[in-house]
Amino acid sequence: MIEFARASCWYGPVIALNDVSATIGPGVTGLLGPNGAGKSTFLKLAAGQLKPSQGEVKVLGAPAWGVPEVFHRVGLCPEPDAFWDGLSGWQFVTFLLRLSGFDDAEVNRRAEAALVEVDLLAAKDRRIGGYSKGMRQRVKLAQAIAHDPQVLLLDEPLTGMDPVNRHRVVELVKRLGREGRTIVMSSHVLYEVEAMTRNVLLVHQGRILAEGDVREIRDLLDEHPHAASVRARDPRRVARAVLDLPEVVSVEFGEGGDSVVVRTARPDAFYAALTEVAEEAGVYEVFSPDEDLESVFKYLLARRGGAR
Amino acid sequence: MSADEKALPPPVPFLRAARAVFDLSLEEMVWSRKSLVMAGLLLMPVALAVLFRLVANLKHAPAGIDLYGLVVAMYYLRNALPLAALFFATALIADEVEGRTITYLLSRPVSRASILCGKFAAYVVTTLTLTLPGIVVCFFLLVTLRGFSGVAAFVPDLLRDLAVAALALCAYGALFTLLGVLLKRPTIPGLVFLVGWESLANLPGWLPRYTVTAWVRSLISHRPVDEGLAELFQTTLPAGEAVVVLVAITILGLAGAYGIFSRRQFVLDQ
Numbered sequence: 001m002i003e004f005a006r007a008s009c010w011y012g013p014v015i016a017l018n019d020v021s022a023t024i025g026p027g028v029t030g031l032l033g034p035n036g037a038g039k040s041t042f043l044k045l046a047a048g049q050l051k052p053s054q055g056e057v058k059v060l061g062a063p064a065w066g067v068p069e070v071f072h073r074v075g076l077c078p079e080p081d082a083f084w085d086g087l088s089g090w091q092f093v094t095f096l097l098r099l100s101g102f103d104d105a106e107v108n109r110r111a112e113a114a115l116v117e118v119d120l121l122a123a124k125d126r127r128i129g130g131y132s133k134g135m136r137q138r139v140k141l142a143q144a145i146a147h148d149p150q151v152l153l154l155d156e157p158l159t160g161m162d163p164v165n166r167h168r169v170v171e172l173v174k175r176l177g178r179e180g181r182t183i184v185m186s187s188h189v190l191y192e193v194e195a196m197t198r199n200v201l202l203v204h205q206g207r208i209l210a211e212g213d214v215r216e217i218r219d220l221l222d223e224h225p226h227a228a229s230v231r232a233r234d235p236r237r238v239a240r241a242v243l244d245l246p247e248v249v250s251v252e253f254g255e256g257g258d259s260v261v262v263r264t265a266r267p268d269a270f271y272a273a274l275t276e277v278a279e280e281a282g283v284y285e286v287f288s289p290d291e292d293l294e295s296v297f298k299y300l301l302a303r304r305g306g307a308r
Numbered sequence: 309m310s311a312d313e314k315a316l317p318p319p320v321p322f323l324r325a326a327r328a329v330f331d332l333s334l335e336e337m338v339w340s341r342k343s344l345v346m347a348g349l350l351l352m353p354v355a356l357a358v359l360f361r362l363v364a365n366l367k368h369a370p371a372g373i374d375l376y377g378l379v380v381a382m383y384y385l386r387n388a389l390p391l392a393a394l395f396f397a398t399a400l401i402a403d404e405v406e407g408r409t410i411t412y413l414l415s416r417p418v419s420r421a422s423i424l425c426g427k428f429a430a431y432v433v434t435t436l437t438l439t440l441p442g443i444v445v446c447f448f449l450l451v452t453l454r455g456f457s458g459v460a461a462f463v464p465d466l467l468r469d470l471a472v473a474a475l476a477l478c479a480y481g482a483l484f485t486l487l488g489v490l491l492k493r494p495t496i497p498g499l500v501f502l503v504g505w506e507s508l509a510n511l512p513g514w515l516p517r518y519t520v521t522a523w524v525r526s527l528i529s530h531r532p533v534d535e536g537l538a539e540l541f542q543t544t545l546p547a548g549e550a551v552v553v554l555v556a557i558t559i560l561g562l563a564g565a566y567g568i569f570s571r572r573q574f575v576l577d578q
Contacts, residue, residue: 047415049575062316069316071417078415082408084336098328099416101320143412 001025001151001182002046007055009041016041018206019055024184028177030193030214031186033203039186040079042203043155046184047076059151072100075149077140079156079186085129089120089139092128093146100147114146115139117172119165133160133285141169145176152176154185158192160285163275170195189288190214191226191267225249226267226288230274233282235260241277245269317417322425325418329426330433337396337434346392350438353379357449372453373462377528379446380469384439385476385524390506392435393480394498398488400427401569410574420570428485428562435477440470465529472527479520479554482561489568516545520557523550 002024009017017038031039044050045057048064048071057064060073083092093114097107115121118138123131128139137160144152154173158166173196177183187193193200194214202209231254232238239251239260247266254261264270274283319325337343357379401424404410413423447466451459487494487501508515509522516522526545 044575049411049414050573060316067316068419069319069417071415072317074415076411076415078408078411080408080411082411084332084407084409086336086339087332095328095332096412096416099320099325099413099418101324101417 001060002184003056003058004042004045005056005058007045007052007057009045009050009053015206017045020206020208021055022201022208022211024182024201026177026180026182027199028173028183028185028197030197030200031184031203032188032190032193032200032214033186033209034188037188037203038206039188039203040155041206043076043153043184043186046151047074047078047153049076072147073150075144075147075152077144077152077154077157079159081133081136083128083136083139086127088125088127089115089131089135089142090124092139093143096143097146102147110146110148111142114142117145118142119168134162134165137161138165138169141172145172150181152181152183154183156186156188158187158189159287162283163271163278163286166271166286167275189226191271191288195268225263225265226270227261227263228267228270228274228286228288229254229259229261230283231259231285233258233284235281237277237281238262238274238283241281242270242273245273319417319419320422322419322422325416325422326426326429329413329418329423330429333400333427333430334433337430338437342395342399343434343438346395346435347438349388350384350392351442352388353383354442354445354449357446361449361453372451373465375453376447376450376462379450380443380473381525381528384443384473385528386521389435389439389473389476390480390502390521392438393477393484394495394502396431396435397428397481397484398494398498400424400431400485400488401565401574402488402492402494405574414574421566424485424562424566424569428481431481431485432474432478435481436474439473439477443469443473469528472524475527475551475554475558476520476524479524479557479561482558482565483520486561486565486568489565489572520554523553523557526550527554 002022004020004022007017007020008015020038020042031042033039041050045052046059046064048059048067051065059070062070064070087095090111093111094107097110102110112121115124118141120135120138120142123135128136131139137157141154141157144154152173157173158169161169170192173183173185177197185193185196198214199212200214201211230238235253235258239253239262242248242262242264243251245264245266247264247269249263249265250261251263252261253259262270274286277283360375401410404413414420444466447462447469448459451462483501484494484498487498491497506519506521509519509525510516523545527547527550
């Protein structure tokens with residue numbers, strides 16, 4: 001479905017992706033790596049937004065660059081938080097469906113179905129400029145899935161989502177993967193990828209460092225706990241709810257007083273507890289700094305160096 | 309060719325895709341701050357004409373058609389329309405790149421030509437909507453300074469001016485669309501072109517033929533006395549040739565813009 005054949009991409013003197021060969025088939029594949037590793041470049045090449053400097057990238061058998069018809073079957077949820085802010089969620093999704101060639105009745109039907117999937121139907125007539133970060137992430141996802149693509153490319157789709165919608169989106173992506181679509185999701189948060197799939201590509205410094213089962217690197221996290229920064233109207237309520245969990249290693253209040261940073265060896269238990277207090281504490285954003293993943297990559301690289 | 313590739317349907321038909329882009333671009337342009345500023349610029353002569361009618365001694369005022377001709381030639385064609393074209397047309401693609409919304413347009417099964425044409429059509433409709441009513445109102449305010457008698461005789465001039473304004477907006481718009489996809493920051497070079505290069509139209513000899521403004525002003529029939537050196541050297545080019553040249557500038561400008569737009573990796577600019 002997605003084939004990289006010795007593909008490289010460089011921006012001037014900077015090599016963003018270096019001689020990458022990979023074949024990605026149906027199901028969910030996590031593209032995991034720290035910021036600047038080359039994940040976004042990988043996705044932009046697959047989405048035909050960039051032309052490989054060398055090698056070849058194919059999607060559904062056609063070159064990803066310069067073949068617009070491939071986008072009948074490809075959905076892209078880009079990473080930048082960018083919109084035509086004057087549009088409502090409904091206008092945004094329907095406009096992009098019209099660009100996919102659907103007639104008015106089909107546009108309306110598909111837009112409604114996509115907005116229901118991401119729980120935005122009630123807010124469909126509000127301007128995107130007034131949406132929260134999590135809602136903007138979800139409307140981006142809605143436009144990516146609305147035309148029922150076979151291949152779905154998701155660039156950091158969970159960034160900024162609250163726990164309830166994070167769970168909803170994780171379940172949606174898993175379901176789409178089970179339906180036989182080829183889904184590539186990039187993230188710098190191991191826990192996010194792990195929640196959706198076991199199949200990962202580890203990207204580091206523009207190369208595929210490893211590919212396979214996420215559980216193989218999961219054990220390393222015992223040494224490098226997962227960090228989550230939670231922004232809420234009442235961060236103390238969040239802290240109280242998670243402080244007594246046995247796997248929580250540390251809880252610190254962030255600068256500005258509206259966030260709390262939690263480190264835990266069991267992210268699933270932490271997120272379950274967080275979901276319970278999310279509404280009461282007014283949780284409006286959750287994100288993970290990537291220091292934990294950086295540590296895992298350093299470890300992997302050191303181990304690889306040692307093995308040589 | 310693989311089974312996957314064979315199964316791909318063709319891109320969305322050109323007109324359908326261009327229409328969708330046109331609708332969105334029109335909505336974005338009409339309700340933008342830029343349009344408010346440009347509406348002020350393009351409707352300023354109307355306000356001045358109203359003021360003139362209120363305060364001027366109409367018995368000693370110059371002939372209304374001369375005043376109107378001055379407004380069309382010196383204000384609209386020489387200054388306001390090229391400026392409107394500069395600010396709208398250079399931004400057609402640049403705003404999408406800067407706002408990082410270009411990714412949505414380029415990840416749909418549509419040709420890049422349909423995106424460019426849809427946006428250019430929205431530019432033409434927006435600028436014509438802001439310009440033509442102002443010219444018409446100015447015409448009636450100024451030409452009727454001394455009453456309505458004889459106004460009908462000048463209506464063909466008005467119609468011709470409206471057509472020339474439309475042609476000027478297309479030609480300048482195409483050039484500035486090209487500049488907008490060619491350069492990352494096209495506004496200053498565009499201003500330099502308008503203030504510097506276009507001034508060559510006032511020189512004697514063959515140089516005016518290389519400016520847009522010389523061709524545009526050759527098309528209006530009631531040209532007023534121009535400023536400074538222009539009075540001495542103002543060149544009039546054949547009207548038929550002027551139409552052909554302006555249409556050619558429009559087509560070549562858009563073709564050049566498409567040539568760049570179709571190959572460019574806009575992600576690199578973000």
